Amino acid sequence: MITTKYIFVTGGVTSSLGKGIVSASLAKLLQARGFKVTIQKLDPYINVDPGTLNPYEHGECYVTNDGAETDLDLGHYERFLNTPTSQANNVTTGKIYQTVIEKERKGDYLGKTVQVIPHITDEIKRRIKILGQQYQYDFVITEIGGTVGDIESTPYIEAVRQLKWELGQNSLVIHLTLLPYLSSTGELKTKPTQHSVKMLLEHGVQPDIIVCRTEHKINDDIRKKIALFCNVSKEAVIEAIDARSIYEVPLLMEQEKLDEVVLKKLNVVADQKPDLSKWKEFLNTLYTSEKQVDIALVGKYVELKDSYKSIAEAFIHAGVQNKCKVNIHWIHSEKINKENVRSILSKVKAILVAPGFGNRGIEGKIIAIEYARKNNIPFLGICLGMQCAVIEFARNVLNYEDANSREMNPATTHPVIDLLESQKKIDYMGGTMRLGSYPCELKENTLAYKIYNQKIIYERHRHRYEFNNEYMDAFAEKGMVFSGMNPEKGLVEIIELKDHPFFIGVQFHPEYKSTVENPHPLFVHFVKSALEQNG
Numbered sequence: 001m002i003t004t005k006y007i008f009v010t011g012g013v014t015s016s017l018g019k020g021i022v023s024a025s026l027a028k029l030l031q032a033r034g035f036k037v038t039i040q041k042l043d044p045y046i047n048v049d050p051g052t053l054n055p056y057e058h059g060e061c062y063v064t065n066d067g068a069e070t071d072l073d074l075g076h077y078e079r080f081l082n083t084p085t086s087q088a089n090n091v092t093t094g095k096i097y098q099t100v101i102e103k104e105r106k107g108d109y110l111g112k113t114v115q116v117i118p119h120i121t122d123e124i125k126r127r128i129k130i131l132g133q134q135y136q137y138d139f140v141i142t143e144i145g146g147t148v149g150d151i152e153s154t155p156y157i158e159a160v161r162q163l164k165w166e167l168g169q170n171s172l173v174i175h176l177t178l179l180p181y182l183s184s185t186g187e188l189k190t191k192p193t194q195h196s197v198k199m200l201l202e203h204g205v206q207p208d209i210i211v212c213r214t215e216h217k218i219n220d221d222i223r224k225k226i227a228l229f230c231n232v233s234k235e236a237v238i239e240a241i242d243a244r245s246i247y248e249v250p251l252l253m254e255q256e257k258l259d260e261v262v263l264k265k266l267n268v269v270a271d272q273k274p275d276l277s278k279w280k281e282f283l284n285t286l287y288t289s290e291k292q293v294d295i296a297l298v299g300k301y302v303e304l305k306d307s308y309k310s311i312a313e314a315f316i317h318a319g320v321q322n323k324c325k326v327n328i329h330w331i332h333s334e335k336i337n338k339e340n341v342r343s344i345l346s347k348v349k350a351i352l353v354a355p356g357f358g359n360r361g362i363e364g365k366i367i368a369i370e371y372a373r374k375n376n377i378p379f380l381g382i383c384l385g386m387q388c389a390v391i392e393f394a395r396n397v398l399n400y401e402d403a404n405s406r407e408m409n410p411a412t413t414h415p416v417i418d419l420l421e422s423q424k425k426i427d428y429m430g431g432t433m434r435l436g437s438y439p440c441e442l443k444e445n446t447l448a449y450k451i452y453n454q455k456i457i458y459e460r461h462r463h464r465y466e467f468n469n470e471y472m473d474a475f476a477e478k479g480m481v482f483s484g485m486n487p488e489k490g491l492v493e494i495i496e497l498k499d500h501p502f503f504i505g506v507q508f509h510p511e512y513k514s515t516v517e518n519p520h521p522l523f524v525h526f527v528k529s530a531l532e533q534n535g
């Protein structure tokens, strides 16, 4: 155990350079040396959390065990580190202001004028330090969202300046920038990096390490030039070249000695080199597997693939476990109808129907599920996908013609998916769904039991509506199996069908728990079942 060290990761030049992946990769290297590490994301937007954001805005909303609706970068942190994150790992400007304003209303500021400095910056600093203090991490890596120079990220940069001063040797700033490549002259340009470091300096922050995102290798001259103009040592200029897979980045960072430079600058002596043997094995299988399998992902946000980030990553993990590559066919549910369903889905060996909210695209999902059910095609329905499977069964097997979820048709005579009494009284949208980890008890001799091979499992939720238990007997009579139930509340968590190679719907989100080291068993078996269809 060492005194907690705080590492800040800022970004310059453009957004989307991969601060999350660089942070997760550094964390992986430190963890692989035996340190206890966590990563935190500070998001400068004013929403309290991304739970109420449309996926087109920010991609998927990731859910932690303790029910926080968070930025999708937290998914990367968990997938890389194989340790759960929590509420404390994602802080937004909305949350900061909410806390400060509540304190002001309670009179906690004793008549003082409440200001960005020191009150907002103090609250930002408290949220950063809390991870080290409460959970006793060796390293807390804090990623500051946005780009240096953005008006809304200024208080965060100011908090970093103050913390650097307070923590001295126990803190360090990594600045991630872009080296654009000019193809006409065949040159990598350093000027934008120099400018963005100047901008950081204007805020009083001197970066200790510069990580340069680049399409081409950087030579010694470029390293020297950046070192000279940005006041860092040459070893502290790190190349982050585009990688084939995000999972290669920890190895690239190791080659560049990012972890060694960090440890040296923080005066930490490590007893061991990073042990990345399992990671390398994973990557090797990922890059060398020749077998391929085609699986459809039917959803309504498919134009923005980040909307289904965790599902796509879970397929990569499950593919590696099955020594194959999963080719995801991104299929827009609004484009599916009874006439074209066969031609659209005949190319795939399995069908996943995605989570979602609202009516748009729902009928296409139901048609896809009918096709999977009737043609013995492996099917996995997640959350809304499971609810659609219930609706499909109600309409086409039980002949409840207008069966629906009350979310889609409040006037349906067969609300097979409905709100619980406790949800009916809620009129606030933010943070009021069934969120986070809940137990689920599995029924023996079911496919779900065979897959998980245990009685009680824990999975994460994010939904308002539930299977309506009044219909349970009618469904069971016609062959639907309720193979997973919440033991306390009797809520349906997993449905499946007998006499089908693989037909499973889950009310929870298995994708959130799939990591490189622990690929999720549902995805692993789903991919396996798809491979079996290959013949």
Ligand code: GLN
Binding pocket: 354, 355, 356, 357, 358, 382, 383, 384, 385, 387, 407, 462, 463, 464, 465, 466
């Ligand atoms: N819209 C559905 C509900 O609220 C499903 C949510 C989801 O797929 N995450 O219950």
